[in-house]
Amino acid sequence: MNWPALWMFAAMIAVPPARPWQAQTPIMLPVLTVIEGRDADSAIAYTRITLSAEQAQTVADSPALTVECAEEKSGRKVDLYVDLGGADRTFHAPAKPDPVTHFKPSNPSVRLILTFEGYKPFKRSWEMMPSGEYRYRPPGADSPNLDSVSFFLMYMYSVPVLHISFADPRLGNKTAEFHTAGLSAEMKKRSLCRQ
Numbered sequence: 800m801n802w803p804a805l806w807m808f809a810a811m812i813a814v815p816p817a818r819p820w821q822a823q824t825p826i827m828l829p830v831l832t833v834i835e836g837r838d839a840d841s842a843i844a845y846t847r848i849t850l851s852a853e854q855a856q857t858v859a860d861s862p863a864l865t866v867e868c869a870e871e872k873s874g875r876k877v878d879l880y881v882d883l884g885g886a887d888r889t890f891h892a893p894a895k896p897d898p899v900t901h902f903k904p905s906n907p908s909v910r911l912i913l914t915f916e917g918y919k920p921f922k923r924s925w926e927m928m929p930s931g932e933y934r935y936r937p938p939g940a941d942s943p944n945l946d947s948v949s950f951f952l953m954y955m956y957s958v959p960v961l962h963i964s965f966a967d968p969r970l971g972n973k974t975a976e977f978h979t980a981g982l983s984a985e986m987k988k989r990s991l992c993r994q
Contacts, residue, residue, distance in 0.1 A: 830851045831981050833847070833849075833985060834846070834849075835847075835991075838890055840892055841892045843870065843871045843892060844870045844871075844991065845868065845869040846989045846992060847865055847866075847867045847888070848866045848867075848985050848992070849865040849888055850863065850865070850978075850982040852864075852975045852977055860884045862883045862884050862973070863880075863881070863882050863888060864880070864961070865879070865880040866880075866952070867880060868992040875991065877992065878934055879952075880928075880934050880935070881932065882931055885931060887930040888932065906927050906929070908924045908925065908926060908927065909965070909966075909967075909970065910925070911923060911933060911963055911964065912963065912965070913951065913961060916962075917958060918954070918958065921951075923936075924936045952986070955982065959979055960976065960978055962975070
């Protein structure tokens with residue numbers, strides 16, 4: 800009896816051949832987008848580095864984490880944005896004061912939870928932008944946060960996975976996971992993001 804031939808025959812019967820017409824589930828990989836420019840109205844130079852998450856079928860519907868680096872007359876600044884899908888991800892020029900009250904318009908706040916793998920969660924206040932993004936509120940008179948954006952960027956440089964969700968479950972149970980190694984590496988390449 801030819802045992803090798805018998806084993807090969809048994810293996811062909813046990814494993815059906817792959818069918819090319821079978822639909823396969825697409826794997827959504829994170830997408831990194833870099834936009835650089837100068838705002839026409841404010842003359843601010845900016846770099847926006849956006850990392851999409853892996854949950855959605857299209858990049859526009861996917862949650863995104865954005866680092867926005869800008870330079871104006873007063874110096875450089877870095878802002879951190881997040882959205883849970885479907886937001887307008889464009890440069891945000893500083894809001895102009897109201898001509899009557901001389902105050903800048905204020906946007907409502909929402910608390911988000913940032914969890915870097917292996918560390919305790921951070922619950923912080925974020926500004927709800929008209930674009931659908933949430934901007935981290937840096938320390939100041941209109942912010943209860945005590946940590947700067949740089950504090951969270953240091954975590955991103957050392958811990959490659961970040962989870963973001965709403966602190967108040969009534970706002971939704973959406974959560975996003977970001978693998979930030981590519982975002983951190985891209986920030987180090989961009990001159991506006993170096994501080």
